[in-house]
Amino acid sequence: MKKEKSIPGPVSKAGTIPTRMGTWSTAKPVLKGKCTFCLFCWVFCPEGAISQDEANRKVTFNFEDCKGCGICVRECPTKAIEMVEVEGGR
Amino acid sequence: MKLKDIEKEEFYRASYGCAGCAAVLAVRLTIKVLGKNSVYVVPANCISTVSCYYPQAPFFVPFTVMAFAATASACSGISAGFKRRGREDIHVVGFSGDGGTADIGIQALSGAIDCGNKFIYICYDNEAYMNTGIQRSGLTPYGATTTTTPSPCFENRPKKDMLRIVAAHDIPYAATACSSYPLDYMEKVKKASQVNGPTYIHILTPCPTGWGFPPDETIEIGRMAVESGVWKLTEFENGEFRTTYTPKRSRPVSEYLAAQARFRHLSPEQVAAIQKEIDAARD
Numbered sequence: 001m002k003k004e005k006s007i008p009g010p011v012s013k014a015g016t017i018p019t020r021m022g023t024w025s026t027a028k029p030v031l032k033g034k035c036t037f038c039l040f041c042w043v044f045c046p047e048g049a050i051s052q053d054e055a056n057r058k059v060t061f062n063f064e065d066c067k068g069c070g071i072c073v074r075e076c077p078t079k080a081i082e083m084v085e086v087e088g089g090r
Numbered sequence: 091m092k093l094k095d096i097e098k099e100e101f102y103r104a105s106y107g108c109a110g111c112a113a114v115l116a117v118r119l120t121i122k123v124l125g126k127n128s129v130y131v132v133p134a135n136c137i138s139t140v141s142c143y144y145p146q147a148p149f150f151v152p153f154t155v156m157a158f159a160a161t162a163s164a165c166s167g168i169s170a171g172f173k174r175r176g177r178e179d180i181h182v183v184g185f186s187g188d189g190g191t192a193d194i195g196i197q198a199l200s201g202a203i204d205c206g207n208k209f210i211y212i213c214y215d216n217e218a219y220m221n222t223g224i225q226r227s228g229l230t231p232y233g234a235t236t237t238t239t240p241s242p243c244f245e246n247r248p249k250k251d252m253l254r255i256v257a258a259h260d261i262p263y264a265a266t267a268c269s270s271y272p273l274d275y276m277e278k279v280k281k282a283s284q285v286n287g288p289t290y291i292h293i294l295t296p297c298p299t300g301w302g303f304p305p306d307e308t309i310e311i312g313r314m315a316v317e318s319g320v321w322k323l324t325e326f327e328n329g330e331f332r333t334t335y336t337p338k339r340s341r342p343v344s345e346y347l348a349a350q351a352r353f354r355h356l357s358p359e360q361v362a363a364i365q366k367e368i369d370a371a372r373d
Contacts, residue, residue: 012147017104019146024109039093043272044309046107046115048100065103069110069298070306 021047025068026086029061033080041072041081091277097122101150106140110305112269112295112312113137113214117149117185119272120212123279126151128181129168133161133195135187136221137214158194161186162202165209166288173207181283182209189219191292192228192250203259203288210282211290213252216297224300231320233360234352236300241355252292257326262287265325265334268294270312274323274335281325294321302351314346319368343368 037057042050049065073081101121107114130153132138138155156164165184172180191213218236219225226236231249239245256264263285267275282289296311315321323335343365347353
Protein backbone atom coordinates (compact mmCIF):
# COMPACT_ATOMS: atom_id res chain seq x y z
CA MET A 1 0.00 0.00 0.00
CA LYS A 2 1.19 3.47 -0.86
CA LYS A 3 2.19 5.48 2.15
CA GLU A 4 0.16 8.65 2.59
CA LYS A 5 2.09 11.89 2.43
CA SER A 6 1.94 13.90 5.62
CA ILE A 7 0.69 17.45 5.26
CA PRO A 8 2.93 20.14 6.80
CA GLY A 9 1.51 22.46 9.43
CA PRO A 10 -1.16 21.95 12.06
CA VAL A 11 -3.88 19.70 10.66
CA SER A 12 -6.76 18.24 12.65
CA LYS A 13 -9.11 15.43 11.81
CA ALA A 14 -12.59 16.71 10.96
CA GLY A 15 -14.85 16.49 13.98
CA THR A 16 -12.24 16.85 16.73
CA ILE A 17 -13.84 18.46 19.79
CA PRO A 18 -11.55 18.38 22.85
CA THR A 19 -13.42 21.10 24.76
CA ARG A 20 -17.11 21.55 25.48
CA MET A 21 -18.79 24.95 25.54
CA GLY A 22 -21.38 24.16 28.22
CA THR A 23 -19.28 25.92 30.87
CA TRP A 24 -20.02 29.30 29.24
CA SER A 25 -23.68 29.37 30.19
CA THR A 26 -25.03 31.13 33.26
CA ALA A 27 -28.55 29.81 32.69
CA LYS A 28 -29.89 26.65 31.11
CA PRO A 29 -33.13 25.95 29.22
CA VAL A 30 -35.63 23.54 30.76
CA LEU A 31 -38.75 22.15 29.08
CA LYS A 32 -41.62 22.92 31.46
CA GLY A 33 -44.79 23.51 29.45
CA LYS A 34 -46.53 21.59 26.67
CA CYS A 35 -44.26 20.67 23.74
CA THR A 36 -46.10 20.58 20.41
CA PHE A 37 -43.16 18.96 18.54
CA CYS A 38 -42.89 21.92 16.13
CA LEU A 39 -39.04 21.73 16.28
CA PHE A 40 -38.60 25.51 15.98
CA CYS A 41 -36.12 25.44 18.90
CA TRP A 42 -34.16 22.68 17.20
CA VAL A 43 -33.81 24.46 13.85
CA PHE A 44 -32.92 27.85 15.39
CA CYS A 45 -30.35 26.53 17.91
CA PRO A 46 -26.97 27.75 16.59
CA GLU A 47 -25.06 25.09 18.51
CA GLY A 48 -27.14 22.08 17.54
CA ALA A 49 -27.52 21.38 21.25
CA ILE A 50 -31.18 20.36 20.94
CA SER A 51 -32.23 16.94 19.70
CA GLN A 52 -35.51 15.11 19.47
CA ASP A 53 -36.06 11.97 21.52
CA GLU A 54 -37.15 9.20 19.13
CA ALA A 55 -39.36 7.47 21.70
CA ASN A 56 -41.64 10.26 22.97
CA ARG A 57 -40.74 12.93 20.32
CA LYS A 58 -39.91 15.51 23.00
CA VAL A 59 -36.90 17.79 22.66
CA THR A 60 -33.90 17.19 24.89
CA PHE A 61 -31.05 19.61 25.59
CA ASN A 62 -27.39 18.72 25.41
CA PHE A 63 -25.85 20.87 28.16
CA GLU A 64 -22.32 20.04 27.03
CA ASP A 65 -22.90 22.18 23.91
CA CYS A 66 -25.49 24.71 25.17
CA LYS A 67 -24.05 28.23 25.63
CA GLY A 68 -27.28 29.50 27.20
CA CYS A 69 -28.11 32.08 24.52
CA GLY A 70 -31.87 31.68 25.08
CA ILE A 71 -32.95 31.59 21.41
CA CYS A 72 -35.03 28.43 22.07
CA VAL A 73 -36.90 30.20 24.90
CA ARG A 74 -37.61 33.22 22.72
CA GLU A 75 -38.70 31.27 19.62
CA CYS A 76 -40.89 28.61 21.27
CA PRO A 77 -44.46 29.35 20.04
CA THR A 78 -46.11 27.85 23.15
CA LYS A 79 -43.55 29.34 25.59
CA ALA A 80 -42.89 25.84 26.92
CA ILE A 81 -39.17 26.37 27.55
CA GLU A 82 -37.87 28.39 30.51
CA MET A 83 -34.43 29.63 31.41
CA VAL A 84 -33.20 28.49 34.85
CA GLU A 85 -30.27 30.32 36.42
CA VAL A 86 -27.27 28.19 37.31
CA GLU A 87 -25.65 29.01 40.67
CA GLY A 88 -22.15 30.35 40.06
CA GLY A 89 -21.93 28.97 36.52
CA ARG A 90 -21.17 25.35 35.76
CA MET B 91 -38.83 21.28 2.26
CA LYS B 92 -40.30 20.62 5.71
CA LEU B 93 -38.71 20.71 9.16
CA LYS B 94 -39.20 16.98 9.72
CA ASP B 95 -37.39 16.10 6.46
CA ILE B 96 -34.19 17.89 7.46
CA GLU B 97 -31.15 15.82 8.40
CA LYS B 98 -31.11 15.27 12.19
CA GLU B 99 -27.39 14.62 12.49
CA GLU B 100 -25.22 17.60 13.50
CA PHE B 101 -22.13 18.28 11.36
CA TYR B 102 -20.97 21.48 13.04
CA ARG B 103 -20.78 21.37 16.83
CA ALA B 104 -19.07 23.03 19.78
CA SER B 105 -17.41 25.97 18.07
CA TYR B 106 -16.01 28.92 20.01
CA GLY B 107 -18.66 31.24 18.50
CA CYS B 108 -20.43 33.80 20.68
CA ALA B 109 -23.72 32.73 22.26
CA GLY B 110 -26.54 33.42 19.81
CA CYS B 111 -24.28 33.69 16.73
CA ALA B 112 -26.29 33.50 13.52
CA ALA B 113 -23.23 32.79 11.35
CA VAL B 114 -22.67 29.54 13.25
CA LEU B 115 -26.35 28.76 12.67
CA ALA B 116 -25.90 29.41 8.94
CA VAL B 117 -22.95 26.97 8.73
CA ARG B 118 -24.89 24.35 10.66
CA LEU B 119 -27.92 24.62 8.33
CA THR B 120 -25.74 24.58 5.19
CA ILE B 121 -23.98 21.34 6.13
CA LYS B 122 -27.36 19.80 7.03
CA VAL B 123 -28.57 20.39 3.45
CA LEU B 124 -25.41 19.34 1.57
CA GLY B 125 -24.51 16.42 3.85
CA LYS B 126 -21.15 14.72 4.21
CA ASN B 127 -20.44 14.89 0.48
CA SER B 128 -19.17 18.46 0.62
CA VAL B 129 -15.90 20.34 1.07
CA TYR B 130 -15.62 23.77 2.73
CA VAL B 131 -13.25 26.65 2.09
CA VAL B 132 -13.12 29.25 4.87
CA PRO B 133 -11.01 32.42 4.65
CA ALA B 134 -10.08 34.62 7.59
CA ASN B 135 -13.45 35.36 9.16
CA CYS B 136 -15.43 34.60 12.29
CA ILE B 137 -16.07 31.00 11.25
CA SER B 138 -12.38 30.14 10.82
CA THR B 139 -11.57 31.95 14.07
CA VAL B 140 -14.14 30.10 16.15
CA SER B 141 -13.41 26.76 14.47
CA CYS B 142 -9.65 26.50 14.29
CA TYR B 143 -8.25 26.31 17.81
CA TYR B 144 -5.78 23.50 17.21
CA PRO B 145 -6.63 20.61 17.53
CA GLN B 146 -10.29 21.74 17.54
CA ALA B 147 -12.11 21.06 14.22
CA PRO B 148 -15.84 21.39 14.78
CA PHE B 149 -16.64 20.80 11.10
CA PHE B 150 -17.51 17.10 10.73
CA VAL B 151 -16.69 17.43 7.01
CA PRO B 152 -13.39 18.33 5.29
CA PHE B 153 -12.57 22.03 5.40
CA THR B 154 -9.58 24.23 4.73
CA VAL B 155 -8.61 27.73 5.84
CA MET B 156 -7.65 29.96 2.93
CA ALA B 157 -6.08 33.39 2.47
CA PHE B 158 -8.51 36.30 2.79
CA ALA B 159 -8.59 37.26 -0.89
CA ALA B 160 -8.57 33.73 -2.32
CA THR B 161 -11.79 32.04 -1.18
CA ALA B 162 -13.51 31.95 -4.55
CA SER B 163 -10.35 31.05 -6.49
CA ALA B 164 -9.67 28.16 -4.06
CA CYS B 165 -13.27 26.95 -4.55
CA SER B 166 -12.87 27.15 -8.30
CA GLY B 167 -9.57 25.22 -8.20
CA ILE B 168 -10.82 22.49 -5.86
CA SER B 169 -13.91 22.10 -8.03
CA ALA B 170 -11.76 21.76 -11.19
CA GLY B 171 -9.68 19.12 -9.39
CA PHE B 172 -12.74 17.09 -8.46
CA LYS B 173 -14.00 17.35 -12.04
CA ARG B 174 -10.68 15.98 -13.35
CA ARG B 175 -10.99 13.03 -10.93
CA GLY B 176 -14.58 12.38 -11.99
CA ARG B 177 -16.07 13.36 -8.60
CA GLU B 178 -18.53 15.99 -9.71
CA ASP B 179 -20.99 14.84 -7.02
CA ILE B 180 -18.94 16.58 -4.31
CA HIS B 181 -20.14 20.10 -3.47
CA VAL B 182 -17.45 22.73 -2.99
CA VAL B 183 -18.61 25.52 -0.70
CA GLY B 184 -16.87 28.81 0.07
CA PHE B 185 -17.98 30.34 3.35
CA SER B 186 -16.86 33.93 3.53
CA GLY B 187 -17.83 36.95 5.58
CA ASP B 188 -19.00 40.30 4.24
CA GLY B 189 -15.52 41.89 4.18
CA GLY B 190 -14.04 38.81 2.55
CA THR B 191 -16.71 39.01 -0.14
CA ALA B 192 -17.42 42.66 -0.84
CA ASP B 193 -14.04 44.26 -0.09
CA ILE B 194 -11.08 41.91 -0.12
CA GLY B 195 -12.38 38.89 -2.01
CA ILE B 196 -14.48 40.58 -4.70
CA GLN B 197 -11.81 40.29 -7.41
CA ALA B 198 -11.36 36.55 -6.83
CA LEU B 199 -15.14 36.07 -6.72
CA SER B 200 -15.57 37.90 -10.01
CA GLY B 201 -12.83 35.85 -11.64
CA ALA B 202 -14.12 32.53 -10.28
CA ILE B 203 -17.67 33.22 -11.52
CA ASP B 204 -16.16 34.06 -14.90
CA CYS B 205 -14.31 30.68 -14.95
CA GLY B 206 -17.60 28.82 -14.64
CA ASN B 207 -16.53 25.93 -12.37
CA LYS B 208 -19.21 24.44 -10.15
CA PHE B 209 -19.14 25.79 -6.57
CA ILE B 210 -21.39 27.46 -4.03
CA TYR B 211 -20.18 30.76 -2.60
CA ILE B 212 -21.94 31.71 0.61
CA CYS B 213 -21.46 35.21 1.97
CA TYR B 214 -22.65 35.51 5.56
CA ASP B 215 -23.25 39.18 6.11
CA ASN B 216 -22.88 40.53 9.64
CA GLU B 217 -22.27 44.02 8.26
CA ALA B 218 -18.73 44.69 9.59
CA TYR B 219 -15.40 42.93 10.20
CA MET B 220 -16.70 41.39 13.45
CA ASN B 221 -13.86 38.95 14.03
CA THR B 222 -11.10 41.58 14.18
CA GLY B 223 -13.07 44.02 16.35
CA ILE B 224 -16.06 45.46 14.47
CA GLN B 225 -14.42 47.57 11.75
CA ARG B 226 -16.46 49.09 8.93
CA SER B 227 -16.78 47.04 5.72
CA GLY B 228 -18.32 47.71 2.32
CA LEU B 229 -21.53 46.08 3.49
CA THR B 230 -22.00 48.21 6.63
CA PRO B 231 -25.33 50.02 6.21
CA TYR B 232 -25.88 53.76 6.46
CA GLY B 233 -25.99 55.07 10.03
CA ALA B 234 -24.21 52.19 11.79
CA THR B 235 -21.43 52.83 14.28
CA THR B 236 -18.37 50.62 14.20
CA THR B 237 -14.99 51.01 15.90
CA THR B 238 -13.62 52.76 12.79
CA THR B 239 -16.75 54.89 12.27
CA PRO B 240 -17.59 55.89 15.88
CA SER B 241 -20.74 57.71 16.90
CA PRO B 242 -20.45 61.38 15.83
CA CYS B 243 -19.05 60.52 12.39
CA PHE B 244 -20.98 57.31 11.74
CA GLU B 245 -21.03 55.30 8.52
CA ASN B 246 -22.31 57.67 5.82
CA ARG B 247 -22.14 55.43 2.76
CA PRO B 248 -24.93 53.04 1.76
CA LYS B 249 -24.57 49.26 1.69
CA LYS B 250 -23.20 47.69 -1.50
CA ASP B 251 -25.77 45.69 -3.45
CA MET B 252 -23.75 42.47 -3.79
CA LEU B 253 -26.61 40.55 -5.42
CA ARG B 254 -26.76 43.01 -8.32
CA ILE B 255 -22.95 42.99 -8.68
CA VAL B 256 -22.94 39.19 -8.84
CA ALA B 257 -25.99 39.07 -11.13
CA ALA B 258 -24.19 41.38 -13.55
CA HIS B 259 -21.76 38.47 -14.20
CA ASP B 260 -24.74 36.54 -15.65
CA ILE B 261 -24.34 33.93 -12.88
CA PRO B 262 -26.63 30.85 -13.21
CA TYR B 263 -28.06 31.24 -9.68
CA ALA B 264 -27.77 33.88 -6.96
CA ALA B 265 -29.95 34.54 -3.93
CA THR B 266 -30.29 36.52 -0.71
CA ALA B 267 -31.46 34.86 2.50
CA CYS B 268 -31.77 35.53 6.22
CA SER B 269 -30.91 33.25 9.12
CA SER B 270 -34.37 33.88 10.63
CA TYR B 271 -35.99 32.08 7.68
CA PRO B 272 -34.12 28.75 7.73
CA LEU B 273 -36.40 26.83 5.36
CA ASP B 274 -36.16 29.58 2.73
CA TYR B 275 -32.35 29.54 3.09
CA MET B 276 -32.07 25.75 2.96
CA GLU B 277 -34.22 25.57 -0.17
CA LYS B 278 -31.89 28.10 -1.81
CA VAL B 279 -28.80 26.06 -0.83
CA LYS B 280 -30.49 22.92 -2.21
CA LYS B 281 -31.30 24.74 -5.45
CA ALA B 282 -27.72 26.09 -5.71
CA SER B 283 -26.28 22.59 -5.22
CA GLN B 284 -28.22 21.32 -8.23
CA VAL B 285 -26.90 24.03 -10.58
CA ASN B 286 -23.91 23.03 -12.70
CA GLY B 287 -21.94 26.24 -12.40
CA PRO B 288 -20.99 28.98 -9.92
CA THR B 289 -23.70 30.02 -7.48
CA TYR B 290 -23.83 32.78 -4.88
CA ILE B 291 -25.94 33.02 -1.71
CA HIS B 292 -25.90 36.11 0.49
CA ILE B 293 -27.26 35.44 3.99
CA LEU B 294 -27.89 38.16 6.57
CA THR B 295 -26.68 36.93 9.97
CA PRO B 296 -27.33 39.30 12.90
CA CYS B 297 -24.36 39.57 15.28
CA PRO B 298 -25.20 40.12 18.99
CA THR B 299 -21.70 41.36 19.80
CA GLY B 300 -21.26 43.83 16.97
CA TRP B 301 -24.82 45.04 16.52
CA GLY B 302 -25.47 45.42 20.25
CA PHE B 303 -28.47 43.34 21.28
CA PRO B 304 -29.02 40.45 23.74
CA PRO B 305 -28.10 37.02 22.29
CA ASP B 306 -31.64 35.63 22.51
CA GLU B 307 -32.93 38.30 20.06
CA THR B 308 -30.81 37.07 17.12
CA ILE B 309 -33.71 35.48 15.26
CA GLU B 310 -36.12 38.31 16.10
CA ILE B 311 -33.70 40.99 14.77
CA GLY B 312 -33.35 39.12 11.46
CA ARG B 313 -37.12 38.88 11.21
CA MET B 314 -37.40 42.63 11.92
CA ALA B 315 -34.90 43.34 9.13
CA VAL B 316 -37.05 41.46 6.59
CA GLU B 317 -40.38 42.79 7.88
CA SER B 318 -39.18 46.40 7.91
CA GLY B 319 -37.87 46.11 4.35
CA VAL B 320 -34.19 46.66 5.21
CA TRP B 321 -33.40 43.21 3.82
CA LYS B 322 -35.21 41.41 1.02
CA LEU B 323 -35.35 37.69 0.30
CA THR B 324 -34.86 37.40 -3.45
CA GLU B 325 -33.25 35.11 -5.96
CA PHE B 326 -31.76 35.62 -9.41
CA GLU B 327 -32.30 32.90 -11.96
CA ASN B 328 -32.43 32.85 -15.77
CA GLY B 329 -31.72 36.58 -15.90
CA GLU B 330 -34.64 37.55 -13.65
CA PHE B 331 -34.98 38.68 -10.05
CA ARG B 332 -37.78 37.07 -8.05
CA THR B 333 -38.96 37.74 -4.49
CA THR B 334 -39.15 34.43 -2.61
CA TYR B 335 -40.81 35.69 0.57
CA THR B 336 -43.05 38.69 1.16
CA PRO B 337 -43.54 39.42 4.88
CA LYS B 338 -47.12 39.06 6.09
CA ARG B 339 -46.94 42.27 8.11
CA SER B 340 -44.70 45.28 7.66
CA ARG B 341 -43.01 47.07 10.55
CA PRO B 342 -41.57 50.59 10.71
CA VAL B 343 -37.79 50.67 10.37
CA SER B 344 -37.53 52.62 13.66
CA GLU B 345 -38.32 49.38 15.54
CA TYR B 346 -35.40 47.62 13.84
CA LEU B 347 -33.04 50.53 14.48
CA ALA B 348 -34.10 51.00 18.12
CA ALA B 349 -33.41 47.36 18.94
CA GLN B 350 -29.67 47.72 18.21
CA ALA B 351 -27.00 49.71 20.03
CA ARG B 352 -25.15 50.56 16.80
CA PHE B 353 -28.03 52.81 15.64
CA ARG B 354 -28.64 54.40 19.06
CA HIS B 355 -27.21 57.81 18.08
CA LEU B 356 -29.57 58.39 15.10
CA SER B 357 -31.85 61.42 15.38
CA PRO B 358 -35.58 61.12 14.49
CA GLU B 359 -34.92 63.04 11.24
CA GLN B 360 -32.25 60.54 10.20
CA VAL B 361 -34.58 57.62 11.00
CA ALA B 362 -37.30 59.28 8.91
CA ALA B 363 -34.83 59.65 6.03
CA ILE B 364 -33.95 55.94 6.23
CA GLN B 365 -37.67 55.07 6.29
CA LYS B 366 -38.26 57.28 3.24
CA GLU B 367 -35.46 55.51 1.34
CA ILE B 368 -36.91 52.07 2.16
CA ASP B 369 -40.40 53.15 1.11
CA ALA B 370 -39.01 54.44 -2.19
CA ALA B 371 -37.20 51.12 -2.80
CA ARG B 372 -40.33 49.13 -1.98
CA ASP B 373 -42.52 50.86 -4.59
